[in-house]
Amino acid sequence: MNTVAFAFTGVSIAIVSGSLFAPFYKYKLVRIVLTIFRSIHEIFWAFIFLPVFGLNSVTGIFAIAVPYSAIFAKRFYEIYQSTDLRACNELPRNSSPVLRFLFGALPLLYEEMREFSSYRVECAIRSSAVLGFIGLPTLGFHLESFFNEGKYSQAFAILLLFYVIIGTKKYWLRRKLVPVYFLTSIIFVWGNTHVVWANIVRFFTYDIIPWPMRRDGFINNTKQILWRPSETIDWFFTLLRGEVLPGARDTLILTQITFLLSGVFAILFIGLIVRKINKPLSRKFNRILLLVLRSTPEYIIAYIAIQLWGPSMVPGIVALVLHNSAVVTILTIRNADSLVLPLDVAKGKINCFFFHILPQIYSSFLGNLFYRWEVMVRESSILGVLGIYTLGFYIDSAISDDRMDKVIFLIMFMSIINIVIDSVSNKVRSVLLE
Amino acid sequence: MTVRYLIFIIAVIFLSVLFIRFKQDESRGAGEKKIQFTAIPDQDESRLTERFSQIALYLSKETGVEFVYIPVKSYAASVAAFKNGEVQLAWFGGLSGVRARRAVAGARAIAQGEEDKQFVTYFIANYRTGLTYSQQLSKELEGRTFTFGSKGSTSGRLMPEYYLRKIFNRTPGKIFKRVGYSGNHSKTIALVQSGSYEIGAVNYRVWEKELKEGKIDLTKVSVIWKTPEYTDYNWTIRPDVTEDFGTDFIDIVQNALLSLENRDILDTFPRKSFIKADNSMYDAILETGLAIGIFDE
Known part of the structure; x- marks a missing residue:
């Protein structure tokens, strides 16, 4: 129940704030800030909000609402861009832009916005369930407890409940x-929500200041903050060498292995469910299997593994590959099913698949794979928590040491990696789709 | 028609859930101020709930103020809750206690278990390693797989890491092939027993309790070394409880804990009794934490 409630409130807030930001998405500054927001996974948002708001609903809602707002803003902006808005020109010239938007553009955009929002509700339910693993009272919380105590039948029941909801x-x-x-x-x-303003202030003005600047104040108990540039730079580089670089290296290794294997598996899966060469029954069965894989959050698969x-x-690797290859397959399969095969099609399923189907869907397949690339980086770093x-x-360790300065630094760095990967993958995709 | 009907049904269900929720809030809101307390999740959750719901009842009866147990998922969350004032009292380990008291000026350790004065960590090993109990930590540990408990645990992380560094003169990451953090002590035992890890470090109270309950198969896992003694668990209280419950409230809670004689409750911890504690008893923990870099200095 909490799972769905968090998801709903989070998405609702996100839709509203996402719509508010969307008109400004063309400005570079807004875009950069929103990209940073988007590049940080819900779990890390929850980690940031946990010490600020404490273990209550606000943490869960915001952890979902913040990244989702950025996603909505981006998507709504894209929808706005790609829609044919000539109908608006028929409106009276002196009408205000707001009215023009509400009565001219919105009806045209509405259907697509609704579809995307509904899809995002599903994602939010998944995210919200995963948030339980770090202590919020959603399905993940119980799933983890049962697993921890070896009560596998109960754990399985929770998992089933989750599938039923989705x-x-x-x-x-x-x-x-x-x-x-x-x-x-x-x-x-509403009932279990209370926010202590002092905690929020302390978090933003004290806890996240780099330690060397807080050090003297902490030891003589005045909580003073001093400007210590050279020590701070030292602190910064020690972190960079000791944690950021090894962490980033492993994150990227995991991502790239996942990326390749997901590609291979996705091709295999496409072969197994594409309409032209499979019997309806086995196709259906494989499809259901893929849907299950897709709707299980990779975090849960990894946890079980x-x-x-x-x-x-x-x-x-297993978790990320299973989840991502299922997603890529489902995204690509629509293309594959609508292909028209020539009459002199090769005999044998394997030949037919590799010589007729695959070449035709290959660029859309690669496009989808690259689209997941950025998601894979985000997910790889999340698995560190496990x-x-x-x-x-390293982020999880810093949290358990109550070093929020380090946490923020690591998260910012991770966000930079994500943004770089994201922009590379966008470039690649635009080349592929041409 | 059926769709409409379905929609109507769902709407009714939701509204009734709301109604029940409101009722609950009313009955809850009417009560007086209460103490919320938490504990580090050092073992299986069902056991923690059993333990702390009993002591909550006892403390409520003794002090006349309602005590409510708030379960958390991680050591860090329990410290954060204490730091933010979401809970006023907590059952911490040595390390988490020091961390919490460092974050909240004036917070005091008021009681500890009788056994916590001389706490030890057991190093345990899977039978396939062929390791047996010895007075010294065997050099044969090198290159094997090893798991701590939680990253924030005293007996599962701080002390074993401290002694490993001292004996091998290297960080655990360099001694072992793979180092993991199981999350809690029950989990460590399960992982070493199943062979997922060859060696583990575990809280001796949890080990002995699970041994008594028959959860441990001694043919598969056994103790190979004991650390020297150190001070561990403690009840820690926030200074601001005196504002809400009177200046002598800390003493009242302390006395209630010290005079706890109910065997059933004490057995859930498991401790013989609670004795007085103060912050200075944990200075050694702080030193150790500084030495291995868990605390900033």
Whole structure:
């Protein structure tokens, strides 16, 4: 219940603030800030908000709302750009821009915005479930407890419940019911919400200041902040050498292995479910399997895999590959199914697939794979929380040492990596799609 | 028609959930101020809930103020909750206690278990390693896989890491092939017993309790070394409770803990009794933490 409530409130806030930011997305500054917001995973947002708001609903809601706002802003802006807005020209010339937007553009954009929002609700439910692993009262919380104590049947029941919620989305997520859900969610989370202003102030003006600047004040208990440029630079470089670089290296290794294997597996999966060469029954079965893989958050797959094999790169790779190759397959399969094959099609399924189908869908497949690239980096670093030595591992350690200055620094660095990868993947994709 | 019907049903269900929720809030809001307390999640959650719901009842009865246990998922979260004033009292380990008291000026350690004066960590090993108990930590540990408990644990991380560094003169990452953090002591035992890790460091109270409950198979996992003694767990309280509950409230809570004689409750910890503690008893922990770089100096 909390899972859905967090997801709903988070997405609702995100839609509103995302729509507010969307018109300004063309400005560089706004775009940079929103890209940073977007590049930080929900779990890391929760890590940041946890010491600020404490263990209550606000943390969960904001952890979802902040990155999702940025995503909505970007997507809404893209929708706005790609829609044919000539109809607006028919409106009276002296009408205000706001009215023009509301009555001219919005009806044209509405359908696409609605579709995207509904898709994002599903993502938010997934994120919200995962937030349970770090202590918020969602499904992940119980899943982790049961797993930890070896109560696998209960854990499995929770997982099933999760699939039921996601799987039945199209039955319960109806336009008319949205206000009901929204109200329920708000009131549901309202009860356990309290924010202590002093904690927020302390976090932003004290906790995240680099340690060398706080050091003297801390020792003589005046909590004074001194300007210590040379020590701060030392602190900065020690961190860079000791944690950022090894963490970044492992994150990238994990990402690249995942990237390659996901590609290979996705091709295999496409081969297994493409309409032209598979029997309906096996196709259906494989498709369901893929849907399950896609809707299981990779964090949960990795968690389970780590329970089985202990923390190393292997479970991380397995989790990321399974999840991402399923996503890429589902994104690409629509293209593959709509292909028209020539009459003199090669005999044999394998020949047919590799010589007819694959070449035709290859560029869209690569496009989708590169689209997931940036997501993979984000997910690789997150898996560090589970004990694989990626950036997330160092962030988690810094959190358990209560060193928020380090946490912020590491997260900022991670965000930079994400942004670089994101822009590279955008370039590659625009070349591919031409 | 059916769709409409379905929508109606769902709406009704949701509204009734809301209604129940409101009722709960009312009954809760009417009460007086209460103390919320937490604890480091050092072992299985169901056991923690059992332990702390009992002591909450006891403390509520003794002090006349309602005590409510707030479970958390990590050591860091328990410290953060204490630091933010979301909880006023906490059952910390040595390390988390020091961390919390460093963050909240005036916070005091008021009690510890009788056993916490001389706490030790057991190093345990899977039977396939062929290692057996000895007075010294064997050099054969090198190159094996090793798991600590939580990153923020005294007996599962701080002390074992300190002695490993002292004996081998290297960081654990350099001694072992792979170093993990299982999350809690029950988990460490399970992982070493199953062979996921060859060696582990575990809180001796948790080990002995699980041994008594028959959860440990001694043919598969056994103790190979004990660390020297150190001071561990403690009850720590925030100074601002005196504002809400009176100037002598800290003493009242302290006395209630010290005079706890109910065996059932004490066995859940498991401790013989609680004795007086103060902040200076944990100075050695602070020193150790500084030495291995867990604390900033």
